[in-house]
Amino acid sequence: MTLFCQELAALVFTKEVLVLSTLTGKVGPPKRQLDVAKVQATTDAVIQEFLQTSASDVQAVIRRKCNNEQFNQKKGT
Template structure:
């Protein structure tokens, strides 16, 4: 489920958008604010994943999207 959700997120959002955004728009301790991923698109991804994997919770999907944002931020930093 996690890979499906993360790959779907990259199809909906660009990697650059994933790198520059967070799921909620909130920052972590002392970090600059980032923009929030489009809520409607996040809901669409969540619905699609839950339809494909019925035993998955919305929280699980959101966590997978959050991890993908974090991974893109990390890999983006390494490329600079």
């Protein structure tokens, strides 16, 4: 489920959007909130594919994907 969700997020959002955004738009230095409709569509798609998955599980993976992209940008990759 995690890999599916991360890859889906990478298809739905550009790397730049993932780097400059957070799931809620509320953490640390101000960042934009990810498009709520796209987050919901991604969540729905993952839950449809993996029935035992909760919305909070999907949100955690999307949050981690944003963090990973931000880290990779700082690292220069």
